[in-house]
Amino acid sequence: MDMRLDDDTRWQAVVDCRPEFDGAFYYVVTTVGVCCRPSCRSRRPRRENVIYFDSLADAQRAGYRPCRRCRPDQPAVDPAAQLVAWAKQQIESRQAESHPLAGVAAAAGVSPGHLARLFQERVGCSPVEHLNRVRAHRAGRLLDRGQPIAEVASAVGFDALGGFYRMFKQQTGHTPQAHRGRTAAGLARARYESPIGPLTVLADGAAVVRLLLPGEVWDESDPAPGPRPPEPVADHPTEPVAVRPAAPDQMAERRTDADDPDGDTKQPRHTGDPTTERRTEADDLLARAVAQLDEYFSGRRRRFDLPLALHGTAFQRTVWEALIEIPYATTASYTDVAVGAGRPRAVRAVGQANNRNPIPIIVPCHRVIGHGGALTGYRGGLEAKHWLLEHERTHA
Ligand SMILES: [Zn+2]
Secondary structure, three states: OOOOOOOHHHHHHHOOOOHHHHEEEEEOOOOOOEOOOOOOOOOOOOOOHHHEEEEEEHHHOOOOOOOOOOOOOOOOOOOOHHHHHHHHHHHOOOOOOOOOOHHHHHHHHOOOOHHOOOHHHHOOOOOHHHHHHHHHHHHHHHHHHOOOOOHHHOOOOOOHHHHHHHHHHHHHHHHHHHHHHHEEEOOEEEEEEEEEEEEEEOOOOOEEEEEOOOOOOOOOOOOOOOOOOOOOOOOOOOOEOOOOOOOHHHHHHHHHHOOOOOOOOOOOOOOEEEEHHHHHHHHHHHHHHHHHHHHHOOOOOOOOOOOEEEOOOOOHHHHHHHHHHOOOOOEEEHHHHHOOOOOOOOOOHHHHHHOOOOOOOOEEEHHHHOHHHOOOOOOOOHHHHHHHHHHHHOOO
């Protein structure tokens, strides 16, 4: 494919000092004899005095010297990256406004469409998705503090409750009221001693929410995307409790012990309490999750059968769902996953979503490798990734 730009495009880029053309070509003002990047802010030359080069080296061979202002001979700062970083920060600080995005694009001096395209490419989601993710996260924190829903909606830029409900549900998979319910119930967690180290599974009554790899902790700096379910409230146990292997009766006992630190009774104290009910459901689910992990690590399970709550952007969820389809003992490239997610050009964004997979192993992001078979990264460490792939090959 011929990537050369036509002269009109190049001239317009020079006139507008468009930084996204930096590196794509260089221009020389023949009357001055210097070679510039398209973004150079020097005085606009006369068009008939401008010639173009594909590289600085070509221009230098032709006898021109690099401009001292735009320094084409020095490593380029990435103006698109700067623009996107700035826009991201602006969106975050203006999330309480009703419609911040048009204002952000205008302040950046680019069209909303152009900003959206760059943002998608560099951040892996659209500006709207990022805005909503930030808003849902903030809303979750405010709801946790007991702020009334109408006030929370207004604090994150929604005048109408309907729009707020739709956004919150779309981002988190549950309503603001259900979020409160989760706060009250907390999340149950179980630990499983796997061959790659201790794993912690977190679940609410309906689904597995998170799997922590060895060394990962679940707190404010949690790398998982999106609004996080809150930590259990203080009167519930927060320390993971070892259960291996997990049989349902052991799980029940774990809960009883935890609820009753004195250990003087084996009966749950709050029978019939709705909080206890929810914790029981979550514990049943954790028992299944731990049993299935045990089967997986002993080579007897190839696919997990558990309800999963994949909290993230719509794009991230699409990627994580595509990961689940990678068969046991096989690997896929980032490009394969991008195609599987219906976004063949979003390879970089797929990589980012892959890294933020909240439920590794069960959602097998370890089966994604780089071109040429390089293992690339893994939150649990490359050794763990290598172990998992070898384990699956052995039991295929
Ligand atoms: Zn210049």
